[in-house]
Amino acid sequence: MSSPLPAAVLIAPGTGEMTGRTRRYEKRYDDLDGLFLDQAAFAAIAGTRGSEVAYQVDEFRPSDNAGDIIFGTSTLYAGRVGTEFIFTRGHIHAVSDRPEIYFCQSGHGIMLMELADGTVRVEEMTPNSVVYVAPHWIHRSVNVGSEPLVTLFCYPADAGQDYEIIARAGGMRDLIVDDGAGGWKQVPNPRYRPRNTAPGHV
């Protein structure tokens, strides 16, 4: 197991671009197919803007060693699909007891969090707020503003990501939608199928 060296990176205000990152990945609208409730609205957007970047992640990953940390920035551009605000795909950590923190640098967002049993929590993200995603919570960032939502995240290097937990339930239990008055509201997702969390089920 190699021992990483100290390092420093520079984060650009407003865009989250991280000079010194070890990796960038981008998710385009086409990559988010099937995640939003209003499929006709999604098809209309994807038809013209499918290759547009919906969000990007710049990360600094010193190693994958247990005990190390991965940090980086996530930049989620503003947008809506029907009344639903744009979001990241969302995941639970593959090693599910691993937590994460998010520091909001700019923009206005929601951290939508859910336990496997369907318990939901939302925390608002505004500049300088920090959200603690506790162990075992599924998490998804939602941009409810009109500017890019830029967050700095940090999580244990051996955490990994599991996306299936959301897919197999038909999405997250709640949707974050436009309230028609310039704000957001939380409404039940009609496609949600509660997971069987009884012993013996996964």
Ligand SMILES: O=P(O)(O)OC[C@H]1O[C@H](O)[C@H](O)[C@@H](O)[C@@H]1O
């Ligand atoms: O992985 P997604 O659900 O697409 O979210 C994008 C990114 O969000 C956060 O910033 C996490 O810390 C990243 O590890 C993750 O990859």
Ligand SMILES: [Fe+2]
């Ligand atoms: Fe995470």
